[in-house]
Amino acid sequence: MLEIKNLHASIDGKKILKGINLKINTGEVHAIMGPNGSGKSTLAQILAGREDYEITKGEIIYEGKNLLEMSPEDRAREGIFLAFQYPVEIPGVSNTNLLKTALNEIRKYRGLEEVDAMEFLSLIKEKTKLVELDQQLLSRSVNEGFSGGEKKRNEIFQMAVLEPKLAILDETDSGLDIDALKIVAKGVNTIKSKDNAVVVVTHYQRLLNYIIPDFVHVLYQGQIVKSGGKELAFELEEKGYDWVKEEKNELVTN
Amino acid sequence: MNDIKEIKNQYLKSYELFENSLNGERFSSINGIRKEALSKFSDLSFPTVKDEEWKYTSIAPLLEHNFIPSFDKKHLTKNQIKKFLFESLESNVVVVINGHFSEELTNINKAPDGIEVSSIAKAISLNSPLIGKHFGKYADFSKHIFTSLSTAFTKDGVLIHIPESKIVDQPIHILFITSSENEKLLIQPRNLFVAEKNSQVTIIEHFVSINSGIYFTNTVTEIVVGENAVVDHLRIQEESKSAFHIGRMDIDQERSSNFSSHFISLGASLTRNDFNSKFNDEGGECKLNGLFLTENNQLFDVHTLIDHAKPHCNSHEHYKGILNHASRGVFNGKVIVRPDAQKTNAFQENNNIILSQEALINTKPQLEIFADDVKCSHGATIGQLNKDALFYLKSRGLGNEAARAILIHAFASDVIQSVKVKAVRNYIEEILSGKFNPPEESK
Numbered sequence A: 001m002l003e004i005k006n007l008h009a010s011i012d013g014k015k016i017l018k019g020i021n022l023k024i025n026t027g028e029v030h031a032i033m034g035p036n037g038s039g040k041s042t043l044a045q046i047l048a049g050r051e052d053y054e055i056t057k058g059e060i061i062y063e064g065k066n067l068l069e070m071s072p073e074d075r076a077r078e079g080i081f082l083a084f085q086y087p088v089e090i091p092g093v094s095n096t097n098l099l100k101t102a103l104n105e106i107r108k109y110r111g112l113e114e115v116d117a118m119e120f121l122s123l124i125k126e127k128t129k130l131v132e133l134d135q136q137l138l139s140r141s142v143n144e145g146f147s148g149g150e151k152k153r154n155e156i157f158q159m160a161v162l163e164p165k166l167a168i169l170d171e172t173d174s175g176l177d178i179d180a181l182k183i184v185a186k187g188v189n190t191i192k193s194k195d196n197a198v199v200v201v202t203h204y205q206r207l208l209n210y211i212i213p214d215f216v217h218v219l220y221q222g223q224i225v226k227s228g229g230k231e232l233a234f235e236l237e238e239k240g241y242d243w244v245k246e247e248k249n250e251l252v253t254n
Numbered sequence B: 001m002n003d004i005k006e007i008k009n010q011y012l013k014s015y016e017l018f019e020n021s022l023n024g025e026r027f028s029s030i031n032g033i034r035k036e037a038l039s040k041f042s043d044l045s046f047p048t049v050k051d052e053e054w055k056y057t058s059i060a061p062l063l064e065h066n067f068i069p070s071f072d073k074k075h076l077t078k079n080q081i082k083k084f085l086f087e088s089l090e091s092n093v094v095v096v097i098n099g100h101f102s103e104e105l106t107n108i109n110k111a112p113d114g115i116e117v118s119s120i121a122k123a124i125s126l127n128s129p130l131i132g133k134h135f136g137k138y139a140d141f142s143k144h145i146f147t148s149l150s151t152a153f154t155k156d157g158v159l160i161h162i163p164e165s166k167i168v169d170q171p172i173h174i175l176f177i178t179s180s181e182n183e184k185l186l187i188q189p190r191n192l193f194v195a196e197k198n199s200q201v202t203i204i205e206h207f208v209s210i211n212s213g214i215y216f217t218n219t220v221t222e223i224v225v226g227e228n229a230v231v232d233h234l235r236i237q238e239e240s241k242s243a244f245h246i247g248r249m250d251i252d253q254e255r256s257s258n259f260s261s262h263f264i265s266l267g268a269s270l271t272r273n274d275f276n277s278k279f280n281d282e283g284g285e286c287k288l289n290g291l292f293l294t295e296n297n298q299l300f301d302v303h304t305l306i307d308h309a310k311p312h313c314n315s316h317e318h319y320k321g322i323l324n325h326a327s328r329g330v331f332n333g334k335v336i337v338r339p340d341a342q343k344t345n346a347f348q349e350n351n352n353i354i355l356s357q358e359a360l361i362n363t364k365p366q367l368e369i370f371a372d373d374v375k376c377s378h379g380a381t382i383g384q385l386n387k388d389a390l391f392y393l394k395s396r397g398l399g400n401e402a403a404r405a406i407l408i409h410a411f412a413s414d415v416i417q418s419v420k421v422k423a424v425r426n427y428i429e430e431i432l433s434g435k436f437n438p439p440e441e442s443k
């Protein structure tokens, strides 16, 4: 479904991604871990179409198409969803308005009928229940005045409504208590199927008890320096990243 | 310079024609004021950018034309004005065509007895005591050349009088319609609205044009808000994009009066507005809100002055600008708190969004505070659409246009929401949607 080949990216002349290779098939869950500043969010934002980054080398193929040539909105319409590490507050735009517009834009693109007010309402009702989100938050402005946990749950709620093919969760678990974490996991596990894929960016193995990854990758200094199964997450939790860093240095010196 | 002198002479010359057009009415009580204003007009110079008050607004383009006062009444049919009406506000409609009050198209159906809505020309010819008491008392022409021009050529416009304790539920919608091809008309509606003690009224001043020609609207509105009276004022300005609009509004606020104004401007080629409100007694409340949208080469300028001459008054001012292309905007908000005016609350804010590289806004709050026990604040912002918000919306599937439109709507929404008349609120939303296309579902 997604193949990233030798991706190099920089911002303001500063090299951030230095040759990422990653292949994701439908039905898979991939976890990306790595120390602060290693480039995890950069990779996630590039997948969603952020234009601030300059792609200096490499390519990304998504469902047979050149992803880097697609606008952010078309990527969303093609099924890519990014749960932001820092969801943006948008005063004056209600959550409902955003979501209804988004849903119908995506449906239009796919040649589907737009949902009417009634259908939308019942969909919203169902999904707010799923992520235990207070319905009252929906009439408020997007993320404005939301607590950290509410923002993260709102991202999962949007994901649940939009039902993406490729969901990328950028530290959606950071700062959540165990109950909220379970809710996030429930949201992900509900949409998960053999036809879609999930990428979770996280610092903590804990989330991976609830969202079981097929692969765990370690991103360090803009490269994936190690990949493994879910046990790698435990190893990282236990030993930290230093041993991986050393392996990378060896890699470089060799 | 010679050219400008020539332009002025043209105006002075047309005065004779104007006087003739007045017929017997030239001997009315206000003729003295007209004459005085004419002599002021002749003494005053047209402002240049060297004048502090006109620093960012050059009226040179206005002075390139020789505008001719519109003497003749023009007739329009009901059908021609239909598109300017608001569906739910058709019961109280006043129509002014090229500055002349139209008796045939004016209809006041839903107003209590005793309310006067009439042509100012008629009131002048009948020597109405209202004219004697209020006309020209608030819009001082001695320093303002365009107000002196308006006063000198005073002929017609709208007089509204709400007697004591009368409540007018249904808003009065005044349509100032310009119908001119290439005559380069000078159109000068002159209005006086008086709301006596304990009365209440909503008045909409709506400037529209049938053609897209070059003309010059120079309008002066004086508003008296009596003791404990409530006046909700709206002004919608949709002039021809080649027109010039100089608008002046002066508000006299008596004890515990409540005045609010919402100004929605789509501008003209050049627009200059001077809105002045003065608290003449304690306990007054004044709200000045505005939203202006400019595009192409439009220039929009609003200068407001709130004069806290008395204690215990509150003023709130919030203007928002959305500037596109190579348009320019000027916001100058002056608040004076005089030595007497303790316990004043005065808040002012101006936020602007610049949609293109070339657009420009000059914003200047001016607080002059001479009392010590007051609460005053002001703020101004100039920004672009938030990039992070744009990306966030696009990442959810919204196209560039739709995402921009949603953010522009959001930016304007608090000013729009503060408009109490629903039909006008919807109309503004419609205007915004027409300019910035959101997908249908987002409405």
Ligand SMILES: Nc1ncnc2c1ncn2[C@@H]1O[C@H](COP(=O)(O)OP(=O)(O)OP(=O)(O)O)[C@@H](O)[C@H]1O
Pocket (backbone or CB within 6 Å): A011, A012, A014, A016, A034, A035, A036, A037, A038, A039, A040, A041, A042, A043, A052, A085
């Ligand atoms: N807009 C930007 N301008 C300049 N530098 C940037 C920008 N965005 C990211 N960087 C830099 O790129 C590097 C990678 O940042 P990124 O946010 O991708 O890291 P991360 O792995 O997500 O970190 P964290 O775990 O803290 O979220 C960092 O050194 C960061 O400072």
Ligand SMILES: [Mg+2]
Pocket (backbone or CB within 6 Å): A040, A041, A042, A085, A170, A171
């Ligand atoms: Mg990050």
